[in-house]
Amino acid sequence: MDPSPPVVPAPDATIEPAGFIVDADGVRIHFLDWGGPAKSDGPGVLAIHGIGHTAWAWTPIARRLAGERGTRRFVAMDLRGHGLSDAPTEDGAYELPLHGEDAVAVAEGSGLLGGERQAVVVAGHGFGAIAAAEAAIDLGDRCAGLVLVDGGWESLEEATGLDVDEFLRGLEEPPEVMR
Numbered sequence: 001m002d003p004s005p006p007v008v009p010a011p012d013a014t015i016e017p018a019g020f021i022v023d024a025d026g027v028r029i030h031f032l033d034w035g036g037p038a039k040s041d042g043p044g045v046l047a048i049h050g051i052g053h054t055a056w057a058w059t060p061i062a063r064r065l066a067g068e069r070g071t072r073r074f075v076a077m078d079l080r081g082h083g084l085s086d087a088p089t090e091d092g093a094y095e096l097p098l099h100g101e102d103a104v105a106v107a108e109g110s111g112l113l114g115g116e117r118q119a120v121v122v123a124g125h126g127f128g129a130i131a132a133a134e135a136a137i138d139l140g141d142r143c144a145g146l147v148l149v150d151g152g153w154e155s156l157e158e159a160t161g162l163d164v165d166e167f168l169r170g171l172e173e174p175p176e177v178m179r
Helices: 055-065 096-109 127-142 156-160 164-169
Strands: 018-024 027-033 044-048 074-077 120-125 143-149
Touching: 018 096, 027 055, 027 096, 044 055, 044 096, 044 127, 055 074, 074 096, 096 120, 096 127, 120 127, 127 143
Parallel strands: 044 074, 044 120, 120 143
Antiparallel strands: 018 027, 027 074
16 A cells, blocks of 8 residues: 555636536526536546535635546535525425435536546535435435535434444545545
8 A cells, every 4th residue: 555645636726617507397507517527537537515605615625626627527516595506485495305406406517527528526514514414315326426525414324224333334444534
């Protein structure tokens, strides 16, 4: 095992995203497409911000992963009620499963999924991590990875069917995190 940590790419401050809207069952969801390398060996990344933020919160990460020098296609979405996404007012418009469905609509509408791209990594921060976990469930085999930053499942037992200790025993110890 290589004990050296992975090299983090330098940010490319010259890249700017393009903004798009996707229709998620009648709700317009805005996302920023930061692009990425023309050819990438791995799946693209869909990033979801936390409460009170927007897709722009992922700018420092996007500028390291996307662009010509980057390693991944990178898309960040605005949750419903945030940024340039619609803020529906009807009862139930912010139920957790809807946030997962919105994320899947962005993954498909942005082209992160489809054609040669068969899977996507979903990353979320804070409440966005809960939405990312919902999206991962909806995506099933099309989810290549799930990154939960300072958030995640409200109830691990309910979401996975495993108690916390059993779930943790099933994970391979990631040396770059456990150091």
